[in-house]
Amino acid sequence: MSITPSPVPGPEKQPLPESTAASPAVSSQIKSSNLPIILLAVVMVLGLGGLFLFTKNLSDRLEQAQVSLQASLTSQGQSLEQITRRLDQADARQSELQGEVGATQQTLGSTQAELQKARQMAAELAKQQQAAKQELASQLGELAEVQEATRGNLGDLSTDVSGVKGEVKSTQAELEATKSELKRVIGDLGVQSDLIAHTRTDLESLRARGDRDYVEFDLRKVSKRQKVGTLQLELKKTDEKRQKYTLNLIADDRTIEKKDKTVFEPVQFYQQGYRQATEIVVQQIFKDRITGYVSSPKLRDAQAAAANMQ
Incomplete structure (x- = not known):
């Protein structure tokens, strides 16, 4: 019996996988599926770049607006400060004007009182003048009666006429003196002053009078007081503009203050x-x-002088 040697087993040839043969097609499919992703990425990058540019532009505009707003607020603050100063000046001026108005009202009240006194004096003088005229008319009437009763005695009548004329002149002189009193000034105490x-x-x-x-x-x-006659005077202040x-x-x-007096x-x-x-006249x-x-008066009061002697 022959023995036939069995064949030594060798490596078996494996069949090639199908994918190796189909590799180009698969690669093409993969590239086709990644294209939208790439496009999307490009679009996102462009969008992010545009968004960055828009954000930067918006930031620049906001910064410019903030600077402009700050400048506007600073300008408005300065304007408000100027307006406040003007209002303060206006308030100060108003207070000053109110003070001047008060002083003017006081002066006006004093002047009106002086005018009222002058009117009363004028009315009294007018009454005296009217009484003098009536007295003169009465004397002239009596003279006419005397003249009618004593026509025969021309000398006596002439004497009476001369006497009446003298009385008339005396009355007229008194009237002229009375009128001259109106030219005198009323003093600060409401008393009629000397000339x-x-x-x-x-x-x-x-002085000659x-x-x-x-x-x-x-x-x-x-700082020191100045002696003037029997007085002592001390100047406190002057207002040259308002005299x-x-x-x-x-x-x-006694020390008496005379405030805000005027010339004459x-x-x-x-x-x-x-x-x-x-009287003191500046x-x-x-x-x-x-x-x-x-x-100052020369004549002292007799009662006061007697009291001082005692």
Whole structure:
């Protein structure tokens, strides 16, 4: 029996997988399926870039708007500050005007009171003048009766006429003197003042009358008081623009303040032993300086003088 050797087994040939043969087709399919993703990625990148540019542009605009708004707020704040200052100035001016209005009203009230007194004096003088006219008419009527009754005695009649004329002249002189009183000034105490001297010539004329004593002064704003006649004067302040002044006068151990007086205004006060008022008249007002005179009565009150002697 022969033995036939069996064939040695060798490696078997494996069949090639089908995918190897179909590789190009699969690769093409894979590329086709990735294309939308790539396009989507490109679109997203472009969108993000556009969004970044839009965001940056919007940020720049917001920054510009913020700067513009800040500048506008700063300008408005400055304008508001200017308006506030103007309002403060207007309030201060209003307060000043209110003070001036109050002072003007006080001055007006004083002036109206003086005018009322002047009107009363004028009415009284008119009554006196009317009474004088009536008296004159009565005297003329009596003269006519005398003339009718005594026609035969022309000499006596002429004498009577001369006497009546003299009385008429006397009455007219009294009327003229009464009218001249209207030219006198009412002092700050409401008392009719003596005649006011506006010049040195006027002052010399008043001295020549011999009714009162006149002492001139040149008063400056200093710490010490200045003696003028029997008084002591102390200048407190002057307003050269408004022509007003304020001073203290010291007499009979009293200090009296005369405030906001004007040029040629009789500043009146009474000294012990005198019935008539002593007057201070300022003729010129300068800065921290005034000039004028003091007018004081010569005759003392008899009762006061007797009391002082006792």
